[in-house]
Amino acid sequence: AVVSTQSTGYEIKRYQTEGATDKQIVLNPSEAQKKEIKNMEFAVHEVYAMDVFVTTGSGKMKESNVSTTVHKRSDEMYSLKMKASRAFFSDVCNRFTMMPFTLRAFEDEKKAKMGLKECVTHELLHPYPVQQDSDGKPVAQFKYTVLVVPNGNIRINGGLFDPSLFKSEHKIEDKEVLALLAQSANRKAGGKKKKKKAKSAAEEAKSEAAAEN
Numbered sequence: 001a002v003v004s005t006q007s008t009g010y011e012i013k014r015y016q017t018e019g020a021t022d023k024q025i026v027l028n029p030s031e032a033q034k035k036e037i038k039n040m041e042f043a044v045h046e047v048y049a050m051d052v053f054v055t056t057g058s059g060k061m062k063e064s065n066v067s068t069t070v071h072k073r074s075d076e077m078y079s080l081k082m083k084a085s086r087a088f089f090s091d092v093c094n095r096f097t098m099m100p101f102t103l104r105a106f107e108d109e110k111k112a113k114m115g116l117k118e119c120v121t122h123e124l125l126h127p128y129p130v131q132q133d134s135d136g137k138p139v140a141q142f143k144y145t146v147l148v149v150p151n152g153n154i155r156i157n158g159g160l161f162d163p164s165l166f167k168s169e170h171k172i173e174d175k176e177v178l179a180l181l182a183q184s185a186n187r188k189a190g191g192k193k194k195k196k197k198a199k200s201a202a203e204e205a206k207s208e209a210a211a212e213n
Contacts, residue, residue, distance in 0.1 A: 002028075002054065002055055002056070002057065002058070002059040003027055003028040003052065003053070003054055003059065004028065004053035004054065004055055004059050004060070004061050004133075004139065005026075005028055005029065005030045005033065005059055005060060005061075006053055006061050006131075007026070007027040007028055007051060007052045007053050007054075008024055008025060008026055008027065008050075008051050009024065009025035009027065009048050009049065009050040009051065009146075010023060010024045010025070010048065010049055010051075011023040011024075011046055011047065011048055012047055012048065012049045012145075013047070015097070015098050016098075017049065017072065017098075017099065017100060018049070022038065022040070023040050023046075023048075024037075024040075025048070025050075027050075027052065028059065042148050043148065044148055044149065044150055045147075045148065045149070046147075046148045047145060047146070047147055047148070048145070048146045048148070049143065049144075049145055049146075050142075050143065050144050050145070050146060051141070051143050052141065052142040052143070053131065053139050053140070053141050054139070054140050054141075054142070055133040055137050055138065055139045055140070056133075056137050056138075057133030057134065057135035057136070057137030057139075058133055058134055058135050058137075059133070060133065060134040061131045061132065061133060061134065061139055062131070062132060062133075062134055063129040063130070063131060063132075064129070064130040064131060064132040066130040066132075067130075068127045068128055068129055068130050069102050069103040069104065070100055070101070070102050070127070070128040071100065071101060071103075071116070071119075071120070071125040071126060071127050071128065072098070072099070072100040072101070072125065072126050072128065073092065073093070073096070073097070073098050073124070073125060073126075074123055074124060074125065074126050076122070076123045076124055078122040078123075078124055080118055080119070080122070080124075081118065082114075082115070082118050084111065084114045084115040085114075085115040085116075085117075085118040085119055086115075087115060088111075088112055088114070088115025088116060088119065089115065089119050089124060089125075091106070092119075092125070100128065103116070144156075144157055145157050
């Protein structure tokens with residue numbers, strides 16, 4: 001699998017899913033992107049959205065002809081004409097505010113599609129186009145949020161990954177990497193283990209002292 005050249009990370013603010021900012025991270029830059037990338041500094045309490053695209057193709061993406069079912073509200077204003085459109089848009093505003101949503105979230109998907117068309121035509125809603133590799137290979141997208149805190153970075157969402165559900169022809173054999181992967185990313189969990197270990201050592205010392213007496 002190849003990480004696409006369109007895989008990026010960018011700083012976001014409250015209620016944002018995409019950031020219009022100079023603070024951007026390109027995970028697998030092309031030669032042209034390397035010339036445009038600016039140096040940047042990370043600051044404590046900043047928040048970054050990581051948008052990762054992976055494909056088995058060349059890594060160069062393009063929009064697919066497949067219709068998307070994921071959309072997001074814009075800042076545009078327009079008085080919708082159709083009753084179905086007004087009802088649909090009102091439901092979107094109440095349930096999802098400025099967050100992305102899928103048409104599967106609506107009880108009557110056909111009715112939702114009727115209201116969707118006018119909203120997209122007048123740019124009240126922006127579609128998230130389905131991507132594919134330039135070789136025609138499928139593209140998988142992973143998105144998660146990272147907090148920059150004094151003691152390190154914290155990933156706060158993005159779903160759980162269960163490696164037992166997948167099989168790969170590749171295997172990690174580097175002992176240092178395996179040891180790193182075995183560590184817990186939860187600092188609290190690490191703290192609890194240290195406290196428990198210290199407590200066990202203290203109890204063991206007491207037992208030995210009592211046995212000697």
